[in-house]
Amino acid sequence: MAFWFARVFTASGFQMLTVAIGWHMYSLTGSVLDLGLVGLVEFMPKILFILFTGHVADRFDRRRVAAICQAAQGLVALALLLGSSTGTVTREMIFVIAFLLGSARAFEMPTTQALLPNIVPAGLFPKAVAAAASAMQSATIVAPAIGGLLYALGAGWVYGPSVVLYALALSLMLSLPSRQRPLKQKVSMESLLAGFRFIRSRADIFGAISMDMFAVLLGGATALLPVFAKDILLTGPWGLGLLRSAPAVGALLMSFWLARFPIERKVGPVMFTAVAIFGVATIGFGLSTSLWFSLATLVVLGAADMISMVIRGAFVQLQTPDEMRGRVGAVNGLFIGASNQLGEFRAGVTAAWIGTVPAVVAGGVGAIVITGLWVKLFPTLAHRDRMHEAPVP
Template sequence: MAIPAVFTASMNDASASLRHCRPFWHFWLARVLLTAGFQILTVAIGWQVYALTGSALDLGLVGLLQFLPRVLLVLVTGAVSDRFDRRRVVAVSLAIQAVAASVLLLGNLGAGWQVSRGLIFALSVVVGCCRAFDMPAMQSLLPNIVPPRLLGQAIAMAASANEAATIVAPALGGFLYALGAELTYGLAAASFVACLLLVSLLPSSRVLPTGQRVSLDSLLMGVRFIRSRPDILGAISLDLFAVLLGGATALLPIFARDILHTGPWGLGLLRSAPAAGALLMSAWLMRHPIRRRSGHIMFAAVAVFGFATILFGLSSSFPLSLLALMLLGSADVISVVIRGTLVQLETPDDMRGRVNSVNSLFIGASNQLGEFESGVTAAWLGAVPAVVLGGVGTLLVVVLWMRWFPQLARRDQLAP
């Protein structure tokens, strides 16, 4: 994420301070391992379910099953993050995800059961439930670890760590899967366990007193808060519908095998390409933070995301496809920067879990539900038309949101 101007009086001083903040580096490495474990697991599940069924719809169903728990649990997960120790919430989620990866590992080793379509779907639901809890809790931990004056740079560095893991992990997972699925699932399980150990070293983080009564009104406060902030609502809903329509992640196994004619290694590189572009853009934004015309920049970035999606859908060249995905990732991270900065700066700490839970729901809808939408559309029309139409839909969303949220389009500074 970009570093808001209000936090960047002295980049060098902030860097020196963060170097001596041990809890932040525990958090930073835990974020890397959490993202790596999930990305490796996703690559393996996607390739294996497509190898088992050859169905584009099943690829979309995996994304849907990971997303539905976020919808059903959105009010609960935010309240849990604000009421209980966020560190323990993340730790329990990691332990369950490690068990899920281990079940798939043992299934591929022939330990009394075989990996089937039904087992993959069931474990996708389990992983989706875990992600519903760990995402808002993890996002809410960082402001409790570093002092406010360093929060901007800490967010930027944490986002860069996330993108770096998203670059390396899918490619590594793809290469290992070519040698044996059990290697990929074993690495995912090990990543979750290592992350759990690091999270246990973080300071406890509880915001609300344990005795405070939980009511429907308190659960809905995050929703009401977002509705009362047009800029936040416009930013997260723009990202939701743009990625929902333009996302092609679920179809990458089809493009890798049937259109670009590569193996699992190619799928890993394709999944890494958007993060490579995002990491480069994150590095640029750390040195050149978004200070002015943030609304115009956000809408321009989402439009570039749409054009890059169309280019990827029409490409039959592996290098050109990688380039299009890198451009897509570069544009997407700008939207992530602006949305994330708005949420962090304008949300009180005692509501951060509930607001981040709703925000995570929007992110999950754009990713997992977008994968389902892509799978259904590809099953009806084919992979290439599905991706191209998604890119066109993203451009239409940009036009509509500029009309419906003019205040966001005219927003100048990210922070007052």
């Protein structure tokens, strides 16, 4: 439970920060391109530190590494609190903050992913992935809505509670038991690149994470939610909070279902169908002019994405030896970051070029096209029956 609550608190802090930073930037500049640039800057550390993040997770105590990352994110929230209280937050400061936030999360993601298999047995791992995902989605439902409401009172009302949430997450993470087998191999280029080689040598793993990357890279519209809230759906910060929460509602409901009824057969066809539904829901959201219909499409989108995430996350971890999970998780995190943060940059640039609605609709079409292409490129993944076909090494 300590791990579950630690994930809830850190996810809540991040979601509240994301809502506040997005609205803060759009209020300062009114530029959709700047919203995309925030996502790009946050993604850059995943590329810059990719060779080190996974190695750190495998070589050092994962609990302590995660706690340090959460402390760093708490300091970022504290800096924004002080800046907003003195009126010194600028466009440039937000970019610096986004880079620091991205750096901390670049190390935190592979560390916490690799930590979960040390806590639960392999037989229960698919259910544990769904349960851990439900923690994230619970936070993603409540935190953005709270963040949007608090921002209406002032930016400091969002940043202050974020500091407290990160402090709570830090203390819970340090209370977890340690069952890790630390990496004893010396640091070398071979050890640093081991995660890339491992993923590339497993066609199904490579196909799953690359399909998710390209589908969300093209179909993601998170960075444009402030534009939809303010200019298309004619709502305010509270509406933005609801929009950011809606995908998590669908994801949370689906995670509860998957924790109770895990997918054990036909995992490949189920995952491909879920990605296609993600694309269709994205198109529906892009064409909507109703807040309530937009929320409904985002709920469907979130549920479909959760199915894909749980299947991908479970069999990647189950097929990876413990001493390599950090490095493999770092590469997986790079793919996820490319789909999310780089996808936000893609959305901002495309919206500035062809308009907000066409950019989202085109992205949804792109996600559907990617699904069809990956059926041809990775036929064994498309027809995969079980989550794991061999014992964990």
